[in-house]
Amino acid sequence: MERNGRDSSLSEEKFAIMAKDPRWRMVNRTIRQGGNQADALIETLHAVQDSFGFLDRESMEYVANALGVPFSLVYSVATFYHYFTLKPAGEHTCVVCLGTACYIGGSQAILEHIEEQTGIKPGETTGDGRFSLLIARCFGSCGLAPAAAFDGQVTGRLNPQSVVKRIWEWTGHDA
């Protein structure tokens, strides 16, 4: 990967090391497909998140360098869009859908029950790193409301108890 950047926060050596890292292969391919152009920024951040699960400072600096844009632009895009996360998720994730159909179907009660039982709020991960709770605007699975995605698998017609039971299977509840 060519260094295209004017941002000096990432050293030449560090950039060269990262560019050779196999985990960056997917990302580098996306950057090349986009012709190293700044308008491929969102695509590139998707590729980073697909490879690493989240965007950290170092990876955002790498993208800024590769695309030749200021770090501030990368950071503003990464924080503007809800899909990008700057924090690593836990081993397992539960995304509760808060779309309209799910909401009137009782997803708020599901969310509150999870918060009560796990002690974490949306966007947080349990202390042991086993479980993250997230919320979504709408999966488009409104016919199955209320729905949630367990490790990416959308499941519908849930209730507070059934959701928490699934989570305990991951976290090993003592009760």
Added chain:
Amino acid sequence: MMLEEFNQIGISERERQQAYRYHLRVCGAAGCLSCGSGELKEALEKEVDRQSMTGQVEVKSVGCLGLCTAGPLVQVEPGGVLYQQLHVSDATAVVASLASGPAAGLCCPTDQHFFSRQTKIVLENCGRIDPERIEEYIACQGYTALYRALRELTPREIIDEITASGLRGRGGAGYPTGLKWTTVSKAISENKFVICNGDEGDPGAFMDRSVLESDPHRVLEGMIIAGYATGAHTGFIYVRAEYPLAVKRLRKALSQAERLGILGKNIFNSGFGFDIQVRLGAGAFVCGEETALIASIEGRTGRPRSRPPYPAESGLKGYPTLINNVETLANIAPIIRHGGDWFSSIGTEKSKGTKVFALAGRVRNTGLIEVPMGTSLRDIVFEIGGGIPGNGTFKAVQTGGPSGGCVPAQYLDMPVDYESLAGVGSIMGSGGMIVMDQSSCMVDVARFFMEFCRTESCGKCLPCRVGTAQIHNILSRIASGFGRSADLAAVEELCDLVKNTSLCGLGQTAPNPVLSTLRYFREEYLSHIEGKRCLAGSCLVSSAREVL
């Protein structure tokens, strides 16, 4: 590709299908997949093998069969028997039933209004073809409209046909499609773009997702025709990253079309070339707004800018850009195939054709439906939707998502079209339709949508950024029983301000859910404020009272 080669693809595909005696169409749209239709399909394939019917039975994954609530669904051809809520263990009975007649107890009645009252144009291939095979699309007259457009019609003739059809934008605003195309085609520029807006951000809407998942080639065909008609050679499909299956099928459809030369240079030897790229959204509702969407495709934060200039004059990278919604583009091929007059014979005087709705909420038959414009809300909710489950009472139907409003029972007989919905304070929107019964509190629903708009406001203009937050604060206060008598007047004043002074559609329409609930359900607001009581019994105010 020559016409003979192209026709041969359809002929070979039809022959391939006719070689099978039976067809099992397994719904492979996101709804049924999450009910286990993937495993079900595997089980059916194994069972066909076990009952030695290989070669006689085709098991294939198709797009949305519509009735999501009864998923996973499997349709049997010939005969059209529909099986519902199947488990892997039902596979034996389903395959055995092919010879012996419908398996009792598993059938979903197909004579119900849910199926008989629909008119399918956009969804004509949904549930019939395998969306991952271009051959099946071609076998159902796919790309014949493109062939005709490129080889027999001039751009002017195509635009005239679209104008004559009376098609209006299906993204919600209802701008005449023919007029938009005319503006872009008349713009003089060395470069133009076509963008398909698949950023279906409304919570409670899944029409575009279903179309992209069930019949992606139809959207591509519409885009290429739009490119030819307006003089563009590059298209972008902007689709939500939250729809991985739609993205996967779109990418597959693109590579299949490229392989056959239906995309690329010199399509059908016409001299016209067109390329399409997929661009992923990243979870920002405001990107459904066209100038924000363009900013996002350019890799920037999705903040709208003031118009004019409209994208038709100065859009992507400053070039004239045509932006149409997924469903709008899905209507193009049938209009070219059957003519604008045919299309304009369906629907009402000002709203032509059909509209796809995502029916959800407190209604028996949730799922994807397509009805002629002008169908009454009562028909949609009670005939097609089957009414309210569990002895519930209909309270309102919410259309247009966070930009729309709640339509109460007294307007159930109103025809659904752009003007009628606007007349009662809602909008057509993209097609989300959420039915609510007595258990839904209208103050809470208004608060829910305002919370959405507050979070999704891009922050560029002050009325939207601050106004939505202030309205949300007051609504939360009312919902939790701490409302004051002056609150309603304050909310109304703020709504007026946000509606009239915001920069883009997000802010301009954000007050709609509040204003429409205030208009039709004011007593619910008053009971929260004066009686500290939630009439629906769903707000925290009721539990707060119990604690006291």
